[in-house]
Amino acid sequence: MLNIEDLKLYLCTDRGLSLGRPLVETVEDAIAGGVTMVQIREKDIPSREFYDLALQALRVTRAHHIPLIINDRLDIALAIGAEGVHLGQSDLPCIEARRVGGEDFIIGVSAHTPAEAVRAERDGADYIGAGAVFPTGSKADVSAIIGLDGLKAAAASVKIPVIGIGGIGPKNAAEVIASGAAGIAVISAILSQPDIREAAMILRRCLG
Amino acid sequence: MLNIEDLKLYLCTDRGLSLGRPLVETVEDAIAGGVTMVQIREKDIPSREFYDLALQALRVTRAHHIPLIINDRLDIALAIGAEGVHLGQSDLPCIEARRVGGEDFIIGVSAHTPAEAVRAERDGADYIGAGAVFPTGSKADVSAIIGLDGLKAAAASVKIPVIGIGGIGPKNAAEVIASGAAGIAVISAILSQPDIREAAMILRRCLG
Numbered sequence: 001m002l003n004i005e006d007l008k009l010y011l012c013t014d015r016g017l018s019l020g021r022p023l024v025e026t027v028e029d030a031i032a033g034g035v036t037m038v039q040i041r042e043k044d045i046p047s048r049e050f051y052d053l054a055l056q057a058l059r060v061t062r063a064h065h066i067p068l069i070i071n072d073r074l075d076i077a078l079a080i081g082a083e084g085v086h087l088g089q090s091d092l093p094c095i096e097a098r099r100v101g102g103e104d105f106i107i108g109v110s111a112h113t114p115a116e117a118v119r120a121e122r123d124g125a126d127y128i129g130a131g132a133v134f135p136t137g138s139k140a141d142v143s144a145i146i147g148l149d150g151l152k153a154a155a156a157s158v159k160i161p162v163i164g165i166g167g168i169g170p171k172n173a174a175e176v177i178a179s180g181a182a183g184i185a186v187i188s189a190i191l192s193q194p195d196i197r198e199a200a201m202i203l204r205r206c207l208g
Numbered sequence: 209m210l211n212i213e214d215l216k217l218y219l220c221t222d223r224g225l226s227l228g229r230p231l232v233e234t235v236e237d238a239i240a241g242g243v244t245m246v247q248i249r250e251k252d253i254p255s256r257e258f259y260d261l262a263l264q265a266l267r268v269t270r271a272h273h274i275p276l277i278i279n280d281r282l283d284i285a286l287a288i289g290a291e292g293v294h295l296g297q298s299d300l301p302c303i304e305a306r307r308v309g310g311e312d313f314i315i316g317v318s319a320h321t322p323a324e325a326v327r328a329e330r331d332g333a334d335y336i337g338a339g340a341v342f343p344t345g346s347k348a349d350v351s352a353i354i355g356l357d358g359l360k361a362a363a364a365s366v367k368i369p370v371i372g373i374g375g376i377g378p379k380n381a382a383e384v385i386a387s388g389a390a391g392i393a394v395i396s397a398i399l400s401q402p403d404i405r406e407a408a409m410i411l412r413r414c415l416g
């Protein structure tokens with residue numbers, strides 16, 4: 001079950017952007033700095049490796065009462081007992097994930113347009129990740145940038161909470177919240193910083 | 209729920225080995241020729257694409273009352289309502305897949321040694337895929353060939369049925385069955401043949 005407050009400072013992991021530091025260590029430090037929710041995202045690794053990594057992360061998030069969300073892989077989320085799954089537009093249909101995951105399972109869906117957000121809400125999503133709000137180093141496609149206006153439009157189109165994702169850091173976090181987002185999702189603004197805990201604390205302060 | 213007879217002639221799909229023919233068409237033809245079970249295996253495609261493909265295959269297998277098994281992706285199996293999942297040693301742990309999938313869900317596990325077979329049985333597997341029995345073009349690792357002796361050892365180590373996989377065709381299918389296998393799993397012996405239906409019919413005859 002989603003607590004909207006948990007969306008405030010949402011960390012997406014990416015082992016390629018964490019300056020070589022082990023995932024579990026970065027998650028631990030990020031939580032110490034004030035991250036409220038964690039999504040584990042891994043592509044192109046064997047299922048068992050993803051499972052093992054997610055299970056390690058879950059031990060940390062559980063100890064700190066932080067919800068853990070698994071990107072794409074509903075099966076891994078269910079196998080480890082994670083709190084939820086996050087689905088992109090190329091992942092499983094939200095409506096099927098809801099049926100399989102059950103009522104209390106958290107499901108987030110990435111949306112780039114109000115239409116995608118509305119469909120996700122109709123299909124049982126608990127929250128929307130809308131973006132990319134700003135240009136980002138991790139995803140190069142400029143045409144996919146929705147800006148603060150796109151974020152506002154997405155947030156206005158649904159009743160479920162919307163978080164902004166893409167290029168968000170201390171300088172623009174407050175604008176994202178002011179545009180109707182319940183929180184911000186970040187990768188490099190936390191993971192790529194030399195002091196992860198401090199980076200998370202600074203972002204928390206920007207969110208008011 | 210697994211019917212042991214369904215393991216007799218088990219087709220694993222591989223779009224790279226089907227001479228460019230569409231998956232659904234090859235599955236349809238293979239079933240017409242006598243295939244008794246179908247496993248869909250896809251690597252490196254987006255989840256949604258795998259889901260769509262599996263759903264297409266399910267329409268065909270359902271129409272012919274043939275169980276459909278999904279390789280690795282338990283979530284896709286559950287999302288489409290497939291009969292089961294097949295797990296390799298680098299996939300999710302069998303014991304977790306059983307917990308998530310439930311009692312009646314079919315779970316197969318690939319094993320290369322009697323120890324792996326015994327563990328899979330203990331963890332709730334319904335059947336074992338043992339191999340590679342013979343050298344195969346699709347998997348080049350020669351050290352992974354267990355031979356008929358390895359197949360016999362695997363079959364003798366567990367109570368659940370064992371099927372042979374790897375390099376099996378009309379010339380050696382009977383030996384595989386004589387070595388204690390409940391059936392044969394094939395890819396190219398059906399998929400790479402010009403006449404898929406006929407290739408399946410020939411194999412069926414070899415199985416007695």
Ligand code: NI
Binds near residue numbers: 063
């Ligand atoms: Ni801690």
